[in-house]
Amino acid sequence: MTDRACEPQPGAVKFTMLLAGIVLLLMMVFGLIMRAAQGNLIELDPTLFYQIMTAHGAGMVGTAGLTGAAILWFFVGRYVPLLPGVYYAFLGLFLFGVILILGGIFIGGYGGGWTFLFPLPAMSGGAWDAGAAASFMVGYTAIGVGFLLYYLEVGRKLIVAYGGIGGALAWPLAFGGGRQEDAPPPTVVAAMATTIFNTIGIVVGAAVLVCSLVNLLAPGFAVDALLAKNMIYFFGHVFINASIYMAVIAVYEIIPQYTGREWKTTRVFAIAWSAVLLFVMAVYPHHLLQDTVMPGWALVMGQVISYLSGIPLLAVTAFSLLVYLRGSKVRWDLASALLVLGVAGWSVGSIPAIIDAMISVNKLMHNTQWVPGHFHIYLILGEVAMSFGFMAWLVKEARKTAMTGLDRAAFAVYLLGGAGFTIMFLVSGALSVPRRWAVHAPEWYLQDRVATGFAMLVILGTLFFVATYARGLMRRRAD
Amino acid sequence: MIGARILTAGLIFSLCLGFRDFFESNPVSHVLIQLPLLAWCGALLAQPAINLEAEWNRGGVVALLIALFGITFWMLPRSIDAALFSPAMEVAKFISLPLCVGAPLAIGWARAHPLLRGFLKAQAVSMLGVMAFLYTHAPVRICNAYLVDDQLRLGYAFLFTAIAVVVLWVAPLFVGSREFHQMRSRSVEAG
Amino acid sequence: MKALLAALAVALAGPAFLWKATDGFQALTAEDARRVAAMRDRPMVPDIRLRAMSGEVIGLPSADRKVTMVEFIYTTCPTICQSAGTDLARVRDGLVEKGLGDEVRILSISFDPETDGPHQLSAYGESHGADGRIWTITRPDVDALPRLLRAFGVVVIPDRFGGYQHNAALHVVDPQGRLSAILDTDDITGALGAAKRASQ
Numbered sequence: 001m002t003d004r005a006c007e008p009q010p011g012a013v014k015f016t017m018l019l020a021g022i023v024l025l026l027m028m029v030f031g032l033i034m035r036a037a038q039g040n041l042i043e044l045d046p047t048l049f050y051q052i053m054t055a056h057g058a059g060m061v062g063t064a065g066l067t068g069a070a071i072l073w074f075f076v077g078r079y080v081p082l083l084p085g086v087y088y089a090f091l092g093l094f095l096f097g098v099i100l101i102l103g104g105i106f107i108g109g110y111g112g113g114w115t116f117l118f119p120l121p122a123m124s125g126g127a128w129d130a131g132a133a134a135s136f137m138v139g140y141t142a143i144g145v146g147f148l149l150y151y152l153e154v155g156r157k158l159i160v161a162y163g164g165i166g167g168a169l170a171w172p173l174a175f176g177g178g179r180q181e182d183a184p185p186p187t188v189v190a191a192m193a194t195t196i197f198n199t200i201g202i203v204v205g206a207a208v209l210v211c212s213l214v215n216l217l218a219p220g221f222a223v224d225a226l227l228a229k230n231m232i233y234f235f236g237h238v239f240i241n242a243s244i245y246m247a248v249i250a251v252y253e254i255i256p257q258y259t260g261r262e263w264k265t266t267r268v269f270a271i272a273w274s275a276v277l278l279f280v281m282a283v284y285p286h287h288l289l290q291d292t293v294m295p296g297w298a299l300v301m302g303q304v305i306s307y308l309s310g311i312p313l314l315a316v317t318a319f320s321l322l323v324y325l326r327g328s329k330v331r332w333d334l335a336s337a338l339l340v341l342g343v344a345g346w347s348v349g350s351i352p353a354i355i356d357a358m359i360s361v362n363k364l365m366h367n368t369q370w371v372p373g374h375f376h377i378y379l380i381l382g383e384v385a386m387s388f389g390f391m392a393w394l395v396k397e398a399r400k401t402a403m404t405g406l407d408r409a410a411f412a413v414y415l416l417g418g419a420g421f422t423i424m425f426l427v428s429g430a431l432s433v434p435r436r437w438a439v440h441a442p443e444w445y446l447q448d449r450v451a452t453g454f455a456m457l458v459i460l461g462t463l464f465f466v467a468t469y470a471r472g473l474m475r476r477r478a479d
Numbered sequence: 480m481i482g483a484r485i486l487t488a489g490l491i492f493s494l495c496l497g498f499r500d501f502f503e504s505n506p507v508s509h510v511l512i513q514l515p516l517l518a519w520c521g522a523l524l525a526q527p528a529i530n531l532e533a534e535w536n537r538g539g540v541v542a543l544l545i546a547l548f549g550i551t552f553w554m555l556p557r558s559i560d561a562a563l564f565s566p567a568m569e570v571a572k573f574i575s576l577p578l579c580v581g582a583p584l585a586i587g588w589a590r591a592h593p594l595l596r597g598f599l600k601a602q603a604v605s606m607l608g609v610m611a612f613l614y615t616h617a618p619v620r621i622c623n624a625y626l627v628d629d630q631l632r633l634g635y636a637f638l639f640t641a642i643a644v645v646v647l648w649v650a651p652l653f654v655g656s657r658e659f660h661q662m663r664s665r666s667v668e669a670g
Numbered sequence: 671m672k673a674l675l676a677a678l679a680v681a682l683a684g685p686a687f688l689w690k691a692t693d694g695f696q697a698l699t700a701e702d703a704r705r706v707a708a709m710r711d712r713p714m715v716p717d718i719r720l721r722a723m724s725g726e727v728i729g730l731p732s733a734d735r736k737v738t739m740v741e742f743i744y745t746t747c748p749t750i751c752q753s754a755g756t757d758l759a760r761v762r763d764g765l766v767e768k769g770l771g772d773e774v775r776i777l778s779i780s781f782d783p784e785t786d787g788p789h790q791l792s793a794y795g796e797s798h799g800a801d802g803r804i805w806t807i808t809r810p811d812v813d814a815l816p817r818l819l820r821a822f823g824v825v826v827i828p829d830r831f832g833g834y835q836h837n838a839a840l841h842v843v844d845p846q847g848r849l850s851a852i853l854d855t856d857d858i859t860g861a862l863g864a865a866k867r868a869s870q
Contacts, residue, residue, distance in 0.1 A: 083594065152597040155652075163655025163663065206605060211612050220618030537673035541680050548684035552691060560700035564825075623700045623825040623837050 008077030009084050010394075014473060016070040016091060017391045021466035023063045024384060028462060030056040032455040038440040039448030047127060049438035050111030057114030058101055058136075061240055062143065064379060066094060067387040068194075068246030069150060075253045076191045079184075080157040086149055093146030100139030108132020113436070115236055116140070118208070118228035122216050130216045137209050137216070144206045148199065155195040158188060168192035169277070170270035183265040186252040193277045194245045200281065201238030204231050226293060233287040241280050244346060244378065247386040248317060251339050254393050255321065258336045259328035263320070272312035279309040286357040290366050299359060306357030310350050318347045333402040334468070337411055338389030345381025345418070349374055352426060367436075370429025373422050380418040380458060388414075388465045395472025410464035417457025424451035481527060488523040488577075491516050496573065503563060506625045506633040511640060514553055514576060521581025528582075529589040538595070542587030549579035554610070556621040563624045600648055607641035610634070701837050704823035705852040708841075712848040716821050720779065720808040723791035723800075728808065730777075730818075731847030737774045737868040738843040741855060742824050742836060744782035745794040745807075750838045755798035757855040761840070762805045764862045773869045776805035781819060781826050781836065783809040822849065844868040 030052050037044035044052075073087055104110040109128040112120040121133035162168035162184045169192050172178025183189075208231035214221045252263045285302030288294050321343050330336060352374035356365050365371070428447045433440070440448055495502065495516050502513035536542050552558055553576065561568040588596065613621075614634030620627050655663075689695060693710075697703040707713070718730040732738050741758060743751040758776060765774050778800065780786040786794075786809050794800075795807040810818050819826065826836040842851040842864045851864040 086594065148601055149594070149598060152601070153594055156593060156597060159652050160656065160659070163659045165653045167655050167659075203601070203605065207608050207612075210605075210609050211616075214613070221613070221616045222618075223616070534672045535676040540673065541676040544677060544680040544684060548680070548687065551684075551688060555692065556699045557692065557697060557703050564700075619701070620835065620837065621699055624827065626827065626829055626835050628830075 008073065008082045009087055010074070012084070012087055012091065013070045013074045014394055016066060017387070017394065018466075018470060018473065020063050020067045020070070020387065021391060021462075021469060023059060024387075025459065025462050025466055027056050027059045027063065028455065028459045030059070032452060032459060035448055035452045035455055037438065039445050039452055040440070040442070041449060041452060044438070046438035047109070047111065050113075050127075051105050051109065053436065053438075054111050054113055054136075055102065055105050058105075058140075060379060061114055061236075061243070062094075062098070062101075064243035064247075064383050064387075065143075065147070065239060067390075068243035068383065069147070071250045071387070071390050072154065072191050072194065072246040073150070075187045075249050076154055076158070078253075079188055080161045082157060083153055086153040090146040090150040093142050093149070097139040097141075097143035097146070100135045100142065104128075104132045104134075104136035104139060108135055110136045112136075115232055116209075116212060117232060118212055118223055118225055119215070121212060122219065134213060134216050137213050141206060141209050141213075144202045144209070147202050148206075151195045151199045151202075154191060155199070158192050158195070162188060162192075165192060165196065169274055170265050171274070173265065173267055174270035174274055180264065180266065183270065186263050186265050186269060187249050189265055189270060189273045190245060190249050190252065193273045194242045197238055197277055197280050198242035201235050201242065205235030205239065208232055208235065226291065229288065229291065230284075234281070234284045237284040237287060238280055240375075240378075244383045244386075245276070245280075247342070247383050247390070248346075250386055250390040250393070251317065251321065251343055254335060254339060254390070255324060258330045259324045261324055261328060263324070269316050269320070272316040275312045276309070279305050279312070283309055283357075286362070289357070289359050289362040303357055303359050306354050310354055313350065314347055318343055331402055333392070333396065334407045334411065334465075335389050335393035335396055337403070338385050338392060338465075341411075341415065342382050342384075342386030342389055345377055345385055346383070349377030349382055352377070364432070365429055367434055368429040369425045369433050369435045372435050373425030373429050376425055377418075377422045380422065381415075385414075385418075388462070391465065391469040395469055395475075406464070407468075410461050410468075413457050414461025414465070417454045417459075417461055420454035421451050421458055424448075424454060484523045484526055488520040491523075492520045492573075492577070495520075505629050506559070506622060507629070507636045510559065510633060511636050514572075517573060517576035518581035518584065521577030521579075521583075522585035523581075524577065525582035525585040528586055531586070536586065536590065538592060539587035539590035540595075542583040543591060543595075543599070544587075546580050546584040546587060549575060549583070553580070554606075560622050560624050600644075604641050604645055604648075607637050607644065611637035611641060700823075700825075701839075705839075707823075708849050708852045712844075712850050713821070714847055715843055715849050716814075716817050717847070718810055718814050718818055720777065720810055721788070722802065723788060723795050723807045724802050725788060728777075728806075731843065732775060732845065735845040736772075737845060737865050739774060739776045739861065739865060740822070740841040740843060741776075741778050741838065742781050742819075742822070742826075743778050743794070743807075744780055744834055745786045745790045746782070747833060750836075754838050754855040755794075755800075757858065758805060758840075759799050760858050761861045762800075764858055765804060765865065768862060768866070770862075770865055770869065771804055774804070774865045776800075778805070778807045779818070780807070780809040781815060781824070782834070783812050783815065823852075842868050 033042070033044065034049060034052060034056065036042045037049055069090070073082065076082065108131060110121070110124075110132040111127060112124065112133065116133070116137060121137065122130065124133070158168040159165060166172070168184055168188055170178070170183040170189050173180060173183040184192075208223075208228050211221075211223045211228065215223050256262050283302060283305040285294065285298040286306050287302075289299055289302065321340065325340070352370060355361055356371055356374060424447045428444065428451075429435075431444075431447075433444045433447065495513050499513075501508070503509045553572070558568070558572075562572045563569070591599070611634050614630055614637060616634075617630065621630055625633075692698055693703065693706045697706045715730060720728050720730060722728055730738065730740075739758075739761065741754060743754070745751075755778075758778065762776055765771050765776075778794070780791065791807040791809060795802065795805075800807055822841055824837055826834050829835045838855055840853045840855050840857075840861050841849060842853070842861070844850045845868070850868050853860045853864060855861075
């Protein structure tokens with residue numbers, strides 16, 4: 001029923017990945033600067049630290065979303081025809097938003113963090129004016145509009161081609177008497193699920209953005225701070241998770257080329273994705289465990305669903321991946337190694353997340369570096385690794401050998417750097433080192449400095465991946 | 480068929496006119512019932528023009544833009560107040576909502592690309608949400624003609640409308656289109 | 671091409687129309703509109719007799735060419751008029767401080783003259799410290815009321831609890847009898863500035 005005719009706009013997707021690679025590199029340098037400043041290795045004005053932290057947060061989340069979106073677009077195009085104009089509009093709005101965000105931060109001085117937590121943008125204590133915060137938030141809104149267009153196109157095509165949302169989510173197979181042969185491919189199921197929950201997330205985010213903007217321009221319009229925080233963390237949680245759930249499509253589509261066995265939509269797979277769809281949205285209160293004014297049931301729900309959400313993820317993707325890999329002779333190269341690393345990092349990263357989502361632990365750990373430890377595993381060793389894997393795969397044919405010694409070394413450096421860097425966060429967290437502090441106490445310098453070293457390794461590895469990708473693109477063009 | 484449409488439109492229009500005082504006695508029925516009903520009159524009357532293959536209205540963009548500006552104008556609290564205090568504005572309301580909102584909306588919608596339709600639906604929902612926020616959170620009275628409590632009620636009415644519209648538009652998406660299921664059953668029979 | 675041109679025309683005409691309809695996006699509400707209009711058009715206010723709480727009859731455009739600051743109240747008002755009364759006392763004190771006490775007078779005008787007799791006006795004046803010298807409490811004739819409210823753009827509607835809701839503001843009338851500014855009652859600095867401008 002599907003014609004695997006073409007991937008849409010390989011050029012645009014490749015360009016996106018190149019752009020994303022460069023931005024990731026820049027964001028990593030920002031991270032390095034912050035860790036070095038915390039370790040007292042360099043002098044950094046705290047005002048600039050918070051601007052860099054804001055840019056790093058918004059930039060990383062945005063780029064993760066962008067790479068995920070590029071991967072989804074590329075592979076969904078194998079099953080349904082997607083309108084090219086929509087992708088260009090999405091990319092254009094994204095870049096427009098980036099300009100406004102960077103302007104708000106580095107020209108306007110906005111340093112209120114990527115979460116624009118109400119009422120911080122309006123109350124900077126003189127560090128930035130309302131215009132800077134407004135520019136930052138309008139930038140977000142522009143990116144949100146781009147994503148909305150993007151998901152409208154993807155969702156609309158999937159709904160038409162696979163018989164509604166239920167059909168695209170393989171509900172007949174999951175909950176009815178449907179046959180596995182009739183079920184849509186894993187990419188479609190994953191794309192449909194992320195389209196739904198990320199659209200909802202973005203709509204909620206846009207709503208709170210508009211309210212915050214109105215408040216910024218007309219302070220008389222006060223927003224309920226607790227409601228705003230709930231909306232912001234719902235949006236933030238859903239959006240960053242969506243980036244991983246979109247990127248994992250690369251695993252579903254590329255790994256079968258190595259194992260020689262198609263990734264199938266089984267009944268368990270279908271049920272798990274429907275569960276993920278609900279869990280991703282219901283679990284967000286685990287970000288608000290320290291807000292004692294939250295209703296108790298919401299916090300309990302946050303903790304319980306945190307336990308549960310590990311199951312569909314691990315059962316479906318990590319376990320199936322292991323099964324697929326075990327039964328086949330895989331010829332390892334940079335692409336397959338990075339993709340497998342991505343799934344492994346994602347799974348490992350969920351462990352400190354689940355620990356932090358326990359109310360009793362969260363009371364102690366939430367404002368420590370334990371939390372950045374967890375989400376840096378998700379990103380460096382998870383989503384970003386998958387994106388680098390996708391990039392390596394895109395230029396695979398341009399390369400002669402499967403995995404050179406240099407590839408092996410770069411992979412090892414990246415893995416070592418990423419693991420060491422994130423472990424330093426976790427260690428600091430366990431030692432109660434606070435997060436988001438521009439200036440650290442001398443007792444904390446050691447971990448900061450070790451982390452700075454590991455950050456350099458990550459950047460070294462990334463430099464190699466991005467350079468290899470760029471060279472591959474050029475060689476391909478020359479052919 | 481055309482006669483029935485004209486009859487319905489006329490009926491709705493006279494309803495809006497005849498029960499003017501009732502509709503306009505509070506902002507909820509004024510903004511969320513009377514104004515949409517008037518626009519609907521225009522949409523009904525525009526039906527024969529819908530298949531007009533006019534070159535200037537390719538993709539329905541021009542007609543939709545006209546409707547968009549018409550809606551924006553009637554979303555201004557100032558316009559609502561003016562309709563109540565100035566007879567000329569009241570007349571303009573009864574003419575412009577059918578002609579500049581309802582009719583162009585129908586004509587534009589018929590030719591709009593499905594993606595544009597989706598975008599406009601999302602836009603409509605978010606604008607309803609924004610209006611709900613503004614009317615429930617305003618620190619001042621927005622309309623001189625209406626009480627503060629009614630203003631709050633209008634805000635909640637916007638919110639409920641937004642929710643209703645979302646349910647109305649999203650629910651059908653869970654099951655596939657009729658064409659899809661016909662195709663599916665045909666392929667099962669064949670296979 | 672035709673479609674593009676048409677779309678462009680509408681995309682330009684639409685905002686232009688909205689610009690016109692909102693006085694350059696300054697006034698989205700009727701309240702803002704009347705404030706913008708007062709600043710721009712300076713309309714004449716009607717010549718009306720008012721009965722002050724002292725019993726004397728005074729004219730709305732001041733006979734002795736003073737600036738007149740006007741607010742509308744009803745004395746049984748439990749909320750806004752009371753806090754506006756406090757604001758006006760501060761405006762009065764500010765006028766005295768700036769030496770404008772001889773050039774400016776403040777009138778609180780009741781829009782409920784049927785309920786607000788001389789006794790109610792005096793009681794209201796007393797409770798807010800209006801002694802009749804700079805600031806006095808007045809009421810118009812019942813039949814002059816609609817003309818007065820319309821001229822100032824004040825809308826009074828029953829609030830379902832026996833009281834009223836109305837657009838409370840401070841209106842500045844210059845010595846020539848033109849409405850030259852409308853401000854929030856708690857904008858003391860703005861009010862003093864407007865009074866000074868109108869007196870020159």
